[in-house]
Amino acid sequence: MNSFSFELQKETVNGRAGKFQTAHGEVQTPIFMPVGTQATVKSLDTQDIEQLKAEIILANTYHLYLRPGTDVLESQGGVHQFMGWSKPMLTDSGGFQVFSLGKQIEQKNLAEGKTVQHGGPAQPFSRITDEGVEFTSHLDGSRHFFSPSQSIEIQRKIGADIIMAFDECTPDLADAAYTRQALDRTHRWAAECYAYWEEHQRRSVYGQYQALFGIIQGAQHQELRVESAKAITALGFDGVAVGGETIGYNMPMTVEIMQWIQQMLPADKPRYAMGLGRDPQNLLDAVQAGFDMFDCVAPTRLARNGALYSGELDSHQGGLVFRSDSAKGRLQIGNQQYMKDATVIQPGCDCFTCTHGYSRAYLNHLFRADELTYYRLASIHNVRFMVRLSQQIRQAILSG
Ligand SMILES: [Zn+2]
Known part of the structure:
Protein backbone atom coordinates (compact mmCIF):
# COMPACT_ATOMS: atom_id res chain seq x y z
CA MET A 1 0.00 0.00 0.00
CA VAL A 297 -7.28 4.44 28.83
CA ALA A 298 -10.51 4.69 30.85
CA PRO A 299 -12.19 1.38 29.85
CA THR A 300 -9.32 -0.73 31.20
CA ARG A 301 -8.53 1.60 34.09
CA LEU A 302 -12.18 1.75 35.20
CA ALA A 303 -12.45 -2.05 34.87
CA ARG A 304 -9.50 -2.52 37.20
CA ASN A 305 -11.21 -0.19 39.69
CA GLY A 306 -14.45 -2.17 39.60
CA ALA A 307 -16.45 0.18 37.36
CA LEU A 308 -18.16 -1.73 34.53
CA TYR A 309 -20.06 -0.03 31.73
CA SER A 310 -23.76 -0.71 31.44
CA GLY A 311 -26.46 0.83 29.29
CA GLU A 312 -27.69 0.94 25.72
CA LEU A 313 -27.65 3.20 22.69
CA ASP A 314 -31.12 4.58 22.03
CA SER A 315 -32.68 7.11 19.74
CA HIS A 316 -34.65 10.13 20.85
CA GLN A 317 -36.27 12.66 18.47
CA GLY A 318 -33.98 11.65 15.62
CA GLY A 319 -30.83 11.92 17.76
CA LEU A 320 -28.75 9.22 19.43
CA VAL A 321 -28.66 9.04 23.23
CA PHE A 322 -27.07 6.70 25.74
CA ARG A 323 -29.36 5.31 28.41
CA SER A 324 -28.29 3.56 31.59
CA ASP A 325 -29.86 2.56 34.89
CA SER A 326 -26.54 3.15 36.62
CA ALA A 327 -25.06 6.45 37.65
CA LYS A 328 -22.37 7.54 35.13
CA GLY A 329 -23.34 4.59 32.89
CA ARG A 330 -21.40 2.04 34.92
CA LEU A 331 -21.99 -0.25 37.85
CA GLN A 332 -19.60 -0.74 40.77
CA ILE A 333 -19.17 -4.49 40.69
CA GLY A 334 -17.69 -4.66 44.20
CA ASN A 335 -20.91 -3.38 45.78
CA GLN A 336 -22.78 -5.67 48.12
CA GLN A 337 -25.91 -5.60 45.95
CA TYR A 338 -24.13 -7.80 43.34
CA MET A 339 -22.96 -10.54 45.74
CA LYS A 340 -25.83 -12.85 44.78
CA ASP A 341 -26.72 -11.34 41.40
CA ALA A 342 -26.77 -14.17 38.85
CA THR A 343 -27.17 -11.92 35.78
CA VAL A 344 -24.27 -11.05 33.50
CA ILE A 345 -22.77 -7.53 33.61
CA GLN A 346 -24.93 -6.29 30.73
CA PRO A 347 -27.64 -8.57 29.31
CA GLY A 348 -27.38 -8.37 25.50
CA CYS A 349 -23.66 -7.53 25.51
CA ASP A 350 -21.79 -9.71 23.00
CA CYS A 351 -18.44 -9.70 24.82
CA PHE A 352 -16.71 -12.93 25.86
CA THR A 353 -17.42 -12.28 29.55
CA CYS A 354 -21.16 -11.72 29.11
CA THR A 355 -21.75 -14.41 26.45
CA HIS A 356 -19.96 -17.00 28.59
CA GLY A 357 -22.35 -16.36 31.45
CA TYR A 358 -19.90 -14.93 33.99
CA SER A 359 -22.29 -13.48 36.57
CA ARG A 360 -22.10 -10.26 38.52
CA ALA A 361 -21.92 -12.45 41.65
CA TYR A 362 -18.81 -14.23 40.35
CA LEU A 363 -17.15 -10.99 39.22
CA ASN A 364 -18.02 -9.39 42.58
CA HIS A 365 -16.25 -12.31 44.27
CA LEU A 366 -13.18 -12.14 41.99
CA PHE A 367 -12.94 -8.37 42.45
CA ARG A 368 -13.16 -8.60 46.25
CA ALA A 369 -10.60 -11.41 46.28
CA ASP A 370 -8.33 -9.35 43.95
CA GLU A 371 -8.02 -12.35 41.61
CA LEU A 372 -6.10 -11.86 38.34
CA THR A 373 -8.92 -13.37 36.25
CA TYR A 374 -11.13 -10.47 37.30
CA TYR A 375 -8.90 -7.96 35.47
CA ARG A 376 -9.15 -9.86 32.20
CA LEU A 377 -12.89 -10.54 32.32
CA ALA A 378 -13.71 -6.97 33.39
CA SER A 379 -11.39 -5.36 30.81
CA ILE A 380 -12.82 -7.51 28.02
CA HIS A 381 -16.32 -6.26 28.84
CA ASN A 382 -15.39 -2.57 29.15
CA VAL A 383 -13.23 -2.43 26.03
CA ARG A 384 -15.76 -4.38 23.95
CA PHE A 385 -18.49 -2.09 25.29
CA MET A 386 -16.81 1.03 23.86
CA VAL A 387 -15.79 -0.66 20.60
CA ARG A 388 -19.33 -2.01 20.13
CA LEU A 389 -20.82 1.38 20.97
CA SER A 390 -18.73 3.05 18.26
CA GLN A 391 -19.82 0.33 15.81
CA GLN A 392 -23.48 0.79 16.81
CA ILE A 393 -23.20 4.55 16.27
CA ARG A 394 -21.71 3.82 12.83
CA GLN A 395 -24.64 1.53 11.94
CA ALA A 396 -27.14 4.12 13.13
CA ILE A 397 -25.50 6.79 10.94
CA LEU A 398 -25.36 4.48 7.90
CA SER A 399 -29.01 3.51 8.25
CA GLY A 400 -29.96 7.14 8.70
ZN1 LIG B 1 -20.02 -7.73 28.25
Missing part, protein backbone atom coordinates in the same frame (compact mmCIF):
# COMPACT_ATOMS: atom_id res chain seq x y z
CA ASN A 2 1.45 3.33 -1.09
CA SER A 3 -0.88 5.81 0.46
CA PHE A 4 -3.60 6.40 2.97
CA SER A 5 -7.13 7.23 1.95
CA PHE A 6 -10.25 8.03 3.88
CA GLU A 7 -13.68 7.57 2.35
CA LEU A 8 -16.56 9.50 3.85
CA GLN A 9 -19.54 7.17 3.44
CA LYS A 10 -22.31 9.15 5.05
CA GLU A 11 -22.83 12.35 6.99
CA THR A 12 -25.93 13.01 9.10
CA VAL A 13 -26.88 15.22 12.05
CA ASN A 14 -25.68 12.38 14.26
CA GLY A 15 -22.19 12.35 12.75
CA ARG A 16 -20.04 10.84 10.01
CA ALA A 17 -19.47 7.24 8.92
CA GLY A 18 -16.38 6.46 6.90
CA LYS A 19 -13.50 4.05 6.41
CA PHE A 20 -9.78 4.18 5.77
CA GLN A 21 -7.13 1.76 4.58
CA THR A 22 -3.81 1.16 6.28
CA ALA A 23 -0.90 -1.19 5.58
CA HIS A 24 -2.47 -3.61 8.09
CA GLY A 25 -6.06 -3.43 6.90
CA GLU A 26 -9.23 -1.36 6.90
CA VAL A 27 -10.71 0.65 9.76
CA GLN A 28 -14.36 1.67 9.80
CA THR A 29 -15.31 4.90 11.56
CA PRO A 30 -16.48 6.11 14.01
CA ILE A 31 -14.02 3.93 15.89
CA PHE A 32 -12.91 3.60 19.49
CA MET A 33 -9.23 2.60 19.75
CA PRO A 34 -8.20 0.66 22.88
CA VAL A 35 -4.93 1.91 24.38
CA GLY A 36 -1.98 -0.45 24.67
CA THR A 37 0.50 1.91 26.31
CA GLN A 38 3.35 -0.59 26.59
CA ALA A 39 2.45 -2.67 23.50
CA THR A 40 -0.24 -4.46 25.51
CA VAL A 41 -3.82 -3.54 26.35
CA LYS A 42 -3.58 -4.08 30.10
CA SER A 43 -4.55 -7.62 31.19
CA LEU A 44 -5.54 -8.66 27.62
CA ASP A 45 -3.58 -10.65 25.06
CA THR A 46 -3.83 -10.06 21.32
CA GLN A 47 -6.34 -12.86 20.90
CA ASP A 48 -8.63 -11.17 23.44
CA ILE A 49 -8.30 -7.87 21.56
CA GLU A 50 -9.12 -9.54 18.23
CA GLN A 51 -12.06 -11.38 19.76
CA LEU A 52 -13.57 -8.13 21.03
CA LYS A 53 -13.30 -6.86 17.45
CA ALA A 54 -11.03 -3.90 18.01
CA GLU A 55 -10.02 -2.70 14.54
CA ILE A 56 -7.09 -0.56 15.62
CA ILE A 57 -5.13 -0.12 18.85
CA LEU A 58 -2.83 2.56 20.13
CA ALA A 59 0.64 2.41 21.68
CA ASN A 60 2.67 5.16 23.36
CA THR A 61 5.93 6.38 21.88
CA TYR A 62 7.28 7.79 25.16
CA HIS A 63 6.85 4.46 26.97
CA LEU A 64 8.14 2.22 24.17
CA TYR A 65 11.14 4.50 23.57
CA LEU A 66 12.18 4.22 27.24
CA ARG A 67 11.32 0.51 27.48
CA PRO A 68 12.05 -1.81 25.72
CA GLY A 69 13.72 0.83 23.48
CA THR A 70 13.79 1.18 19.72
CA ASP A 71 16.79 -1.13 19.28
CA VAL A 72 14.80 -4.01 20.76
CA LEU A 73 11.76 -3.18 18.61
CA GLU A 74 13.92 -2.98 15.49
CA SER A 75 15.52 -6.33 16.28
CA GLN A 76 12.01 -7.86 16.39
CA GLY A 77 10.83 -6.31 13.12
CA GLY A 78 8.61 -3.62 14.68
CA VAL A 79 5.78 -3.42 17.16
CA HIS A 80 3.29 -5.57 15.18
CA GLN A 81 5.57 -8.59 15.16
CA PHE A 82 6.82 -7.89 18.66
CA MET A 83 3.33 -8.14 20.19
CA GLY A 84 1.76 -10.50 17.66
CA TRP A 85 -0.85 -8.02 16.41
CA SER A 86 -1.53 -8.05 12.67
CA LYS A 87 -4.14 -5.25 12.52
CA PRO A 88 -3.76 -1.48 12.35
CA MET A 89 -1.93 0.45 15.04
CA LEU A 90 -1.40 4.09 15.91
CA THR A 91 1.34 5.68 18.00
CA ASP A 92 1.20 9.08 19.65
CA SER A 93 4.23 11.36 19.37
CA GLY A 94 5.33 11.19 22.99
CA GLY A 95 4.52 14.87 23.43
CA PHE A 96 1.58 14.39 25.75
CA GLN A 97 3.50 12.11 28.17
CA VAL A 98 6.57 14.33 28.18
CA PHE A 99 4.42 17.22 29.37
CA SER A 100 1.63 15.65 31.42
CA LEU A 101 3.58 12.88 33.10
CA GLY A 102 6.28 15.42 33.87
CA LYS A 103 3.82 17.72 35.53
CA GLN A 104 2.32 14.88 37.57
CA ILE A 105 5.74 13.77 38.79
CA GLU A 106 6.79 17.33 39.59
CA GLN A 107 3.60 17.92 41.56
CA LYS A 108 4.03 14.63 43.42
CA ASN A 109 7.65 15.45 44.24
CA LEU A 110 6.66 18.91 45.35
CA ALA A 111 3.91 17.51 47.59
CA GLU A 112 6.40 15.10 49.13
CA GLY A 113 8.92 17.88 49.57
CA LYS A 114 11.35 16.30 47.06
CA THR A 115 13.18 17.88 44.18
CA VAL A 116 14.26 15.92 41.12
CA GLN A 117 18.02 15.48 41.15
CA HIS A 118 20.17 14.47 38.21
CA GLY A 119 23.61 14.69 39.70
CA GLY A 120 23.46 18.45 39.48
CA PRO A 121 21.13 21.17 40.63
CA ALA A 122 17.43 20.30 40.76
CA GLN A 123 15.89 20.30 37.28
CA PRO A 124 12.29 20.31 36.21
CA PHE A 125 11.02 17.04 34.70
CA SER A 126 10.82 18.56 31.24
CA ARG A 127 12.34 21.65 29.69
CA ILE A 128 10.98 23.06 26.46
CA THR A 129 13.08 24.88 23.91
CA ASP A 130 12.31 25.83 20.32
CA GLU A 131 14.25 22.73 19.23
CA GLY A 132 12.31 20.21 21.32
CA VAL A 133 11.85 18.89 24.84
CA GLU A 134 14.43 17.61 27.28
CA PHE A 135 12.87 15.31 29.84
CA THR A 136 13.55 12.85 32.63
CA SER A 137 12.74 9.15 32.35
CA HIS A 138 10.15 8.21 34.98
CA LEU A 139 11.87 4.78 35.10
CA ASP A 140 15.45 5.63 36.06
CA GLY A 141 15.79 9.41 36.11
CA SER A 142 17.98 9.50 32.98
CA ARG A 143 17.76 12.60 30.76
CA HIS A 144 16.45 12.41 27.17
CA PHE A 145 15.63 14.78 24.35
CA PHE A 146 12.82 14.64 21.77
CA SER A 147 12.92 16.91 18.76
CA PRO A 148 10.08 16.74 16.21
CA SER A 149 12.31 14.79 13.77
CA GLN A 150 13.39 12.40 16.52
CA SER A 151 9.80 11.72 17.50
CA ILE A 152 9.04 10.75 13.88
CA GLU A 153 12.22 8.67 13.67
CA ILE A 154 11.26 6.77 16.84
CA GLN A 155 7.77 6.22 15.44
CA ARG A 156 9.33 4.94 12.20
CA LYS A 157 11.17 2.34 14.27
CA ILE A 158 8.09 1.38 16.30
CA GLY A 159 6.35 0.93 12.96
CA ALA A 160 2.66 1.77 13.56
CA ASP A 161 0.31 2.45 10.62
CA ILE A 162 -0.62 5.92 11.82
CA ILE A 163 1.89 8.22 13.52
CA MET A 164 1.40 11.62 15.11
CA ALA A 165 3.20 14.95 14.74
CA PHE A 166 5.12 16.13 17.81
CA ASP A 167 3.24 18.92 19.56
CA GLU A 168 3.27 20.88 22.78
CA CYS A 169 0.26 19.95 24.87
CA THR A 170 -0.49 23.22 26.66
CA PRO A 171 -2.26 23.18 30.05
CA ASP A 172 -5.86 24.37 30.14
CA LEU A 173 -5.03 27.27 32.37
CA ALA A 174 -2.21 28.58 30.20
CA ASP A 175 -2.80 32.26 29.44
CA ALA A 176 -3.21 33.55 25.93
CA ALA A 177 0.38 34.85 25.73
CA TYR A 178 1.95 31.52 26.67
CA THR A 179 -0.50 29.52 24.58
CA ARG A 180 0.34 31.72 21.59
CA GLN A 181 4.07 31.08 22.06
CA ALA A 182 3.49 27.31 22.47
CA LEU A 183 1.19 27.23 19.47
CA ASP A 184 3.75 28.89 17.19
CA ARG A 185 6.20 26.23 18.31
CA THR A 186 3.67 23.44 17.70
CA HIS A 187 3.10 24.74 14.17
CA ARG A 188 6.84 24.94 13.40
CA TRP A 189 7.25 21.44 14.84
CA ALA A 190 4.34 20.17 12.70
CA ALA A 191 6.09 21.47 9.57
CA GLU A 192 9.36 19.86 10.70
CA CYS A 193 7.62 16.51 11.28
CA TYR A 194 5.98 16.74 7.87
CA ALA A 195 9.29 17.49 6.13
CA TYR A 196 11.06 14.62 7.92
CA TRP A 197 8.23 12.24 7.00
CA GLU A 198 8.41 13.32 3.33
CA GLU A 199 12.19 12.96 3.33
CA HIS A 200 11.75 9.32 4.37
CA GLN A 201 9.13 8.54 1.72
CA ARG A 202 6.43 8.46 4.43
CA ARG A 203 7.57 5.00 5.42
CA SER A 204 8.59 3.11 8.51
CA VAL A 205 12.08 1.59 8.69
CA TYR A 206 10.34 -1.68 7.67
CA GLY A 207 9.18 -0.15 4.37
CA GLN A 208 5.47 0.14 5.12
CA TYR A 209 3.48 3.35 4.49
CA GLN A 210 2.81 5.37 7.64
CA ALA A 211 0.02 7.92 7.69
CA LEU A 212 0.95 11.12 9.54
CA PHE A 213 -1.67 13.13 11.45
CA GLY A 214 -1.25 16.74 12.58
CA ILE A 215 -2.54 18.00 15.92
CA ILE A 216 -4.58 21.15 16.55
CA GLN A 217 -3.78 22.88 19.85
CA GLY A 218 -4.68 26.28 21.31
CA ALA A 219 -6.04 25.38 24.78
CA GLN A 220 -9.36 27.13 25.48
CA HIS A 221 -8.76 30.18 23.27
CA GLN A 222 -11.14 30.31 20.32
CA GLU A 223 -8.99 32.48 18.04
CA LEU A 224 -5.94 30.26 18.66
CA ARG A 225 -7.87 27.03 18.05
CA VAL A 226 -9.20 28.45 14.77
CA GLU A 227 -5.73 29.63 13.75
CA SER A 228 -4.29 26.21 14.64
CA ALA A 229 -6.97 24.42 12.60
CA LYS A 230 -6.02 26.54 9.58
CA ALA A 231 -2.29 26.03 10.04
CA ILE A 232 -2.49 22.26 10.59
CA THR A 233 -4.94 21.53 7.76
CA ALA A 234 -2.86 23.67 5.38
CA LEU A 235 0.08 21.27 5.77
CA GLY A 236 -1.85 18.43 4.13
CA PHE A 237 -1.50 15.67 6.71
CA ASP A 238 -3.32 12.35 6.16
CA GLY A 239 -5.56 13.09 9.12
CA VAL A 240 -6.26 15.80 11.65
CA ALA A 241 -6.36 15.46 15.43
CA VAL A 242 -7.49 17.76 18.17
CA GLY A 243 -5.40 17.65 21.35
CA GLY A 244 -4.95 19.38 24.67
CA GLU A 245 -5.69 18.86 28.34
CA THR A 246 -9.38 19.75 27.86
CA ILE A 247 -10.15 17.15 25.21
CA GLY A 248 -12.13 14.26 26.67
CA TYR A 249 -11.90 15.60 30.24
CA ASN A 250 -14.02 18.71 30.05
CA MET A 251 -16.69 17.56 27.60
CA PRO A 252 -18.77 20.79 27.31
CA MET A 253 -15.53 22.64 26.46
CA THR A 254 -14.39 19.82 24.16
CA VAL A 255 -17.60 20.04 22.14
CA GLU A 256 -17.30 23.83 21.99
CA ILE A 257 -13.74 23.57 20.65
CA MET A 258 -14.90 21.01 18.09
CA GLN A 259 -17.64 23.38 16.95
CA TRP A 260 -15.18 26.29 16.60
CA ILE A 261 -12.97 24.32 14.21
CA GLN A 262 -15.45 22.00 12.49
CA GLN A 263 -15.89 24.21 9.41
CA MET A 264 -12.15 24.34 8.82
CA LEU A 265 -11.60 20.60 8.78
CA PRO A 266 -11.45 18.91 5.38
CA ALA A 267 -14.34 16.46 4.84
CA ASP A 268 -12.08 13.86 3.22
CA LYS A 269 -9.70 13.37 6.16
CA PRO A 270 -10.32 11.43 9.38
CA ARG A 271 -10.69 13.52 12.55
CA TYR A 272 -9.24 12.19 15.76
CA ALA A 273 -10.09 13.43 19.27
CA MET A 274 -7.10 12.45 21.40
CA GLY A 275 -7.75 10.89 24.80
CA LEU A 276 -11.54 11.06 24.48
CA GLY A 277 -13.77 8.13 25.48
CA ARG A 278 -14.18 7.83 29.22
CA ASP A 279 -17.99 7.79 29.25
CA PRO A 280 -20.22 6.26 26.58
CA GLN A 281 -22.00 9.61 26.13
CA ASN A 282 -18.63 11.25 25.28
CA LEU A 283 -18.44 9.19 22.09
CA LEU A 284 -21.94 10.25 21.03
CA ASP A 285 -21.16 13.93 21.66
CA ALA A 286 -17.86 13.83 19.78
CA VAL A 287 -19.28 11.91 16.82
CA GLN A 288 -22.12 14.39 16.62
CA ALA A 289 -19.52 17.18 16.52
CA GLY A 290 -18.05 15.55 13.41
CA PHE A 291 -15.19 13.45 14.85
CA ASP A 292 -14.31 9.89 13.79
CA MET A 293 -11.56 8.42 15.98
CA PHE A 294 -11.19 8.18 19.75
CA ASP A 295 -8.88 6.61 22.30
CA CYS A 296 -8.88 6.49 26.07
